[in-house]
Structure formats: structure tokens, C-alpha cells
Amino acid sequence: MAVxxxxxxxxxxxxxxxxxGDDNEIYYDEEHAKGTEPGSIxxxxxxxxxxxxxxxxxxxxxxxxxxxxFGSGGKPSGAKPKPExxxxxxxxxxxLHAEQHFEYHRHPKPGDVLxxxxxxxxxxxxxxxxxxxxxxxxxxxEYRDQNGELVITAKGVGVATERxxxx
Amino acid sequence: MTxxxxxxxxxxxxxxxxVEDLKRTQIVQYAGASGDYNPxxxxxxxxxxxxxxxxxxxxxxxxxGMTGKMLTDYVGDGRLTKYGVRFTNQVxxxxxxxxxxxxENIEDVDGQxxxxxxxxxxxxxxxxxxxxxxxxxxx
Numbered sequence: 001m002a003v004x005x006x007x008x009x010x011x012x013x014x015x016x017x018x019x020x021g022d023d024n025e026i027y028y029d030e031e032h033a034k035g036t037e038p039g040s041i042x043x044x045x046x047x048x049x050x051x052x053x054x055x056x057x058x059x060x061x062x063x064x065x066x067x068x069x070f071g072s073g074g075k076p077s078g079a080k081p082k083p084e085x086x087x088x089x090x091x092x093x094x095x096l097h098a099e100q101h102f103e104y105h106r107h108p109k110p111g112d113v114l115x116x117x118x119x120x121x122x123x124x125x126x127x128x129x130x131x132x133x134x135x136x137x138x139x140x141x142e143y144r145d146q147n148g149e150l151v152i153t154a155k156g157v158g159v160a161t162e163r164x165x166x167x
Numbered sequence: 168m169t170x171x172x173x174x175x176x177x178x179x180x181x182x183x184x185x186v187e188d189l190k191r192t193q194i195v196q197y198a199g200a201s202g203d204y205n206p207x208x209x210x211x212x213x214x215x216x217x218x219x220x221x222x223x224x225x226x227x228x229x230x231x232g233m234t235g236k237m238l239t240d241y242v243g244d245g246r247l248t249k250y251g252v253r254f255t256n257q258v259x260x261x262x263x264x265x266x267x268x269x270x271e272n273i274e275d276v277d278g279q280x281x282x283x284x285x286x287x288x289x290x291x292x293x294x295x296x297x298x299x300x301x302x303x304x305x306x
Contacts, residue, residue: 015199016200016201018196018200019196019200019201019229020197020233020236021193021236024244026244037243037245038245042245044232044239045238046231046232046235049232050200050202053202055202058202060202060203071206071213072210072213076213077217098253098254099251099252099254100227100228100231100252101250103248104247107245107247163219164218164219167220
């Protein structure tokens with residue numbers, strides 16, 4: 001994803017840490033954080049995923065007026081019919097997350113303002129036992145800080161399935 | 168608390184419980200914090216009737232995030248240098264998860280010791296839901 005400005009904020013870190021069940025004080029208590037090795041509140045290891053909040057066109061967030069959002073409303077799906085011949089993958093939500101990798105050059109802290117730039121990586125196809133043909137695609141995202149320094153390199157792999165994964 | 172190379176031996180494992188009986192509300196909480204509102208994770212009607220799954224399921228990144236707590240509690244704050252995973256099975260409401268980091272080796276890069284771990288998260292049935300690696304600075 002391309003994000004021009006991802007401001008790292010303490011309250012966002014607190015909410016994110018709560019959501020992943022992490023009660024480590026370094027994610028919400030500034031006084032405690034001062035006494036730790038990093039010396040300040042830092043972002044938990046998977047926090048870069050929340051940069052989606054700052055992507056103005058993120059496709060997995062309902063548009064402000066809700067129009068065309070593919071989740072249920074009065075009907076099971078609010079998606080507009082697709083043009084003839086255009087098919088979406090199984091899973092109904094633009095595919096599933098297959099892999100995620102992070103390389104930390106340092107751990108971001110409140111006050112940092114990151115910029116994310118992404119480029120596509122490899123794509124490959126595999127025959128899956130439980131979900132038919134699987135199409136994998138890789139994306140590499142570099143998060144840089146306000147000084148242009150590389151902070152985190154992320155690699156995500158998404159998979160579009162032919163049908164929902166058998167249970 | 169930080170981890171010392173002298174306390175680590177190859178094959179040494181550290182295990183932590185991540186969650187008991189995962190609640191739908193926690194999945195919603197993760198959607199809100201991360202910004203990933205894919206209806207597969209919170210919209211039971213869409214997920215069962217349109218996508219064809221038995222119920223909503225957790226974001227892979229929620230499992231990676233919960234597993235991350237096991238790692239940072241173990242290696243210390245701000246010590247991770249690499250963390251990567253594959254999502255091998257879906258995680259459902261009601262699941263209970265446990266994660267283990269197992270030491271593979273310790274390398275010395277320019278005087279800094281780096282510990283490499285294998286990371287595995289399993290559910291209550293013993294099925295692997297996440298498999299990957301982590302690397303951390305150790306003293």
C-alpha cells in the first residue's frame with residue numbers, strides 16, 4: 001500500500017496493543033517506557049499493518065457514505081454487480097493473507113511520521129487441495145521516517161483462492 | 168528483561184498461551200485498530216451466505232500480533248530484528264491458541280549476537296495456524 005503520511009501516535013499504539021491482547025506497559029505508559037531499554041513508547045511488532053488507516057483508498061474500509069461496500073446491509077452483500085466476465089476470487093473479500101514478513105531496522109515511536117512505498121514482487125500459481133487453484137502475489141513495502149531513513153521493510157503475500165477453503 | 172545468549176541452547180523452547188476461547192469482539196477490536204474491515208472477519212451474514220465459510224474468522228494478522236506478544240515478552244522490548252510468518256490454517260471464534268519459539272542458532276554479526284527462532288502457533292486441536300521465524304538481538 002502507498003501511504004504518504006503514517007503518523008505514529010500513542011493512542012493508536014495503545015488501541016492496537018489491546019486488540020492483539022498485549023498488556024505490556026511499554027505500549028501505553030510513557031513513564032514506564034522511559035525506564036525500558038528503548039526509552040519510550042514503541043510500536044508493537046506488527047503495528048505497520050495499521051498503516052492501512054492512513055491509506056486514503058484502502059479497499060477493505062467502507063467508503064464514508066457506505067455506498068457499494070461489499071459487506072452485508074439489507075442484503076447479504078452490498079456489492080454492485082460486476083461487469084460481464086469479471087470474476088472475483090473465492091473468499092469473497094479480495095483473497096486471503098498467506099504470509100507476512102517484517103525486517104526491523106528500528107522500532108518506530110510516537111512522533112515518527114512514516115511514509116510507505118510499495119512495489120509488487122513475485123507472483124505464482126499453485127494447485128491447492130482445499131481451495132482449488134491458488135494465485136499468490138507478493139508486495140514489498142518500505143517504511144521510511146521523517147529523515148528518509150528506512151525503519152521497517154515489510155513483505156506481504158496475498159492469495160486468491162478458486163473457492164472457499166474446505167474445512 | 169532481555170534474553171542472554173548464555174541462557175540459550177539450540178532447541179530450547181519457550182511457550183505462551185495467547186488466547187482462550189477467542190471472542191468475535193476481539194476480532195472486531197482488531198479490525199478497528201488495524202483498519203482492515205474485511206467483512207470476512209466481522210460480518211457473519213456476508214461470510215456465511217456470500218463467501219461460503221462456516222463463520223467469520225480472525226485476521227491472520229491478529230494471530231501474528233498475538234504471537235508477537237509471546238516473542239517480545241520473551242526477547243525483550245525493541246529487540247526483534249526480523250519476524251515473518253505463513254498462515255497455515257484459519258483461526259475461528261472459540262479457538263484457544265498457544266505459541267512456541269524454539270532456538271535454532273545464535274549468530275554473531277559485527278559483535279552483535281542475533282538469536283534465530285522457529286515460531287509456531289497451534290490451536291486447541293494441535294493444528295498449526297501460523298509458522299515462521301523471528302530474529303532478535305540478545306546480550
